[in-house]
Amino acid sequence: MQPSDSRKTPLTFDTIEPGSGLAAALAKSRADIIGEVSASNLKGRGGAGFPTGTKWNLAAAARVHGEAAKYVICNADEGEPGTFKDRVLLTAYADLVFEGMTIAARAIGATRGLLYLRGEYVYLRPHLEAVLDRRRKAGQLGADILGTPGFEFDIEIRMGAGAYVCGEETALIESLEGHRGEPRNRPPFPVNTGFMGQPTVVNNVETLASVTAIFAKGAAWFRGIGTEKSSGFKLFSVSGDCDAPGVYEFPLGITIAELLERVGGTGAKAVQVGGASGQAVPASQFGRRIAFEDLATGGSIIVFGPGRDMLHVAKNFMEFFVEESCGQCTPCRAGNAKLLEGIERLERGACSSAYLNELVRLCETMQVASKCGLGQSSPNAFLSIVTNFQDEILGRTPADR
Amino acid sequence: MSGEVKAGQDTSRAPSSQRIQQVAAPPDVLQMIGGQITVTIDGTDVKVPMGTTVLEAARQIGIRIPTLCHHPDLCVAGVCRICVVEVEGQRTLQAACAYPITGSLKVKTHTRKVRQARRHILDLLLSTHYGECYSCKRNNNCELQSLAKEYGVDFYRFGHVTESQYPKDESSYSVIRDMDKCILCRRCVRTCIDVQEVGTLEAVGRSNRTRISTFLDKPLAGVVCINCGQCINRCPTGALHANDTSDEVWRAIDDPTKHVVIQTAPSPRAGIGECFGCEPGTPLTFQLNTALRLCGFDKVFDTNFSADLTIIEEGTELLGRLYRALVKQEPAAFPQFTSCSPGWVKYLEHFYPEYIPNLSSAKSPQQMFGAVIKTYYAKTHNIDPKDIVTVALMPCSAKKFECNRPEMAGSGFKDVDYGLTTRELAQMIMEAGIHLPDMPKSGFDDPFGDRTGSGVIFGATGGVMEAALRTVLELVTGRKVEKLFEHANIVPVRGFDGVRYVELPITQVADEVPALIRHVIPTFEFLKGATLKLAVAHGTANAHKVLEDIKAGGKLSECHFIEFMACPGGCIGGGGQPIPTSPEIRAARARAIYAEDMESDVRKSHENPAVARLYSEFFTDGPCGHLAHELLHTHYTARGKHIG
């Protein structure tokens, strides 16, 4: 099966002519390129939702240290459980992704680009290399790109090795530098001190493809889609208990109820928005919007039907984090294991409410004291399930297992 | 001096494999604010240079923020998270040790959130910490233990392991690893890779399976480790400690048939007071003599004596090499490298075995002393060497490995039977019920009671070089060193810069070579007008730099003589010294050592009457002569990087 077959709605990206975005961008000054991105109100599609224009502005202003250059990195690690939309983009719209990188390079003054590709996507590499080759031959990469004097940029593909944490941008950079994939302290941020200590922009695959779309069709067009604070359309990787799992495009601001309608998931008990590090939204809150101002997500939507055991769901997520924590900092390294242990106690009906409360407080500590986004968000699933499904998870006996 | 996290240091790097990287703040921003930023911590304003961490700023105004993974000698890690504080406007707490100040901030260091987080972090660390304080080497000197007290831990909120999870690694003569007590602060990892550039230890595994390990999980004795013990000195807990042989020493003392002698090196004497609550840099040399006799040692000798002997042997060797190379045009390896730091020697054997010919063949003072005791002393005192037990008080964990080298038994008996660290001897003294600082003073025993200041300064980086120069310059030029350097203090080779390079022109030479070394070098004439080129390096990361420069044919390849010390600061910062260590503590110990040198009546090795007597009575064919080679010199082993 072609992964692109997972597309369940027409994508706006189908309407973008490769090359048109880059040409439009190169007609502008570097400051105007960043201005256009800022005007579009595009926010990062990788999960954190940082305004892309602001990120580029910081990197453009940052000084290169010594005799080196700035970098643009495309984060194609797509490791969040339940996410597979970047794979679709890399398969069917790679030109738009590379074009977005090229526009970013122009904007910040980078000469080298790196695409950090999820280890499991190695089969995409020949295809991506072929696209890069074609773009080089077409003068869209290399020296004096599309006749722009002095604009030199090329892209290299590097493989990840399957660690979820390497999707975190600073761990990704450590990994690219050949070290153990562990997040760095922030600040300083990659826009100042990134790959090889140089100013670096790290953007998600979809963010970069969206940039290309914005230049092809204009910031105003993009801003016209979505909500006031969450402009544009977004891809969603929908999985779980629904009739038609797959990749969908919706404008940001869609409610969960509307989304369930479209994917054949009405009647769900809960929806996990944002993957393992997101939260389990109970049916009572299905009116909430998927947008940066309400439920932010990198695009992972997992539907839980009425028959799902939410304690089991929580256990599954915690097992994931106990596997994937990099082990560097105390709250995450030891905290996730304690939460998992707590779930096992709940399964046995052997978790006192006092201890459960202590674990909830531990979740708070992990959220504020962990070094990176992984440990800061790993308690979310536990917390949301403990809070929203208390009746279901409390008072079990060993026989309920 | 390498020291506190410098303003402008890159605080972003992950803990492993990182190097200290300087990241300059944009100069225009710096200028705008005059390089200074005012931050408010717990309501108090403090002005600090841009890039200062919140931790440093807080310390400046006396606000204590707890730390575990932070260490003044090491780059920032930001992994334990015990130092978290609230920074106004930030959603999450921030690690004070890793948060560089680049704009004005409002910080609170003990809000409810902060206190809760710190308690949780401690509880999490304790939940996986297996070990009991009363049976731990670091009892009362453990950062985890004192934080548990400070934060009022009175139960194990998240449980506590009740069984050992890791086997103890006791394979090494020098360092024992007890990973049950490890809190994964990675200070050892950063020490080994950044300070020493050896890279023995590394974090392996992820999540709660993370542990500190060696190459392929092999025992420490089976991997490349130079035994320097710098990791021990920076470990906050009892997870790393030296291989303690004090029980064996007690047993020897208790055995009436054994004649137990101890030599004490200068660095432990400048440091041991710290184990008894004294300020760093409190010398207790003569109080220690009394305490050791009370403990039951039969004789107490001063390693300074054999340090002087080392200078004569090593200096003669250097002059001999110069004569062979310059006059006889015979091959001789230059620069000559010092060989008294066993950590450095093993570093060279592993990483640069091709430079073994450059190492002085002279044994270290510890080993020379052992050899002299089991031969000359045994003979003159009519004691069967098999009944003599030689103990060495050393600042060093590598000395334990050194005394067990099979080649260190030229007399047929082990030169030195036991090497004790400063910490271990302090423990023995406590066990004997002695409060060291209260002891009356007493001198060293004869026949090695004569000592010089040159032997004392061996303890600090640059000291061996200075001692060698005092002798070599005086012999070669025929002029008093005091005429060349005020008070014979050869200041250019002192200090704490990682690598120091010095040139000394020789404008005049003595007419006659002293009889003692005339068999090696008949004339000094060829040295007239020459310039002696010298260098000093401490910490093997700096040794690495020097060797790479030599390899590349750089300036240091033209040196005649280079002093290397494995440990930062030299022996005063040795892996057997009291814990904690910091640049300030090492500087204080060094001051004690230079003060002891200034107070010495005789300050040059060749003027030590006991050494002269030894050559006239025992090593009658002189320095580097036949017997000296048998007893006072050694050879080395090319080990390479892949062993075990």
Ligand SMILES: Cc1cc2nc3c(=O)[nH]c(=O)nc-3n(C[C@H](O)[C@H](O)[C@H](O)COP(=O)(O)O)c2cc1C
């Ligand atoms: C544990 C963890 C995993 C992450 N994984 C990914 C990922 O697979 N892909 C991605 O684009 N961003 C991932 N991120 C977010 C990145 O750190 C970063 O914010 C993002 O790549 C920035 O791009 P954007 O601004 O275009 O979204 C992850 C973050 C964390 C904390």
Ligand code: SF4
């Ligand atoms: S929060 Fe977890 S993944 Fe992130 S640095 Fe800490 S241990 Fe590693």
Ligand code: SF4
């Ligand atoms: S390492 Fe510290 S806390 Fe642990 S047993 Fe030893 S003294 Fe106690």
Ligand code: SF4
């Ligand atoms: S003793 Fe020295 S070389 Fe060995 S592990 Fe410790 S720091 Fe590294």
Ligand code: SF4
């Ligand atoms: S062995 Fe010591 S220094 Fe190394 S990580 Fe463990 S506690 Fe820290």
Ligand code: FES
């Ligand atoms: S001391 Fe700051 S994180 Fe460990």
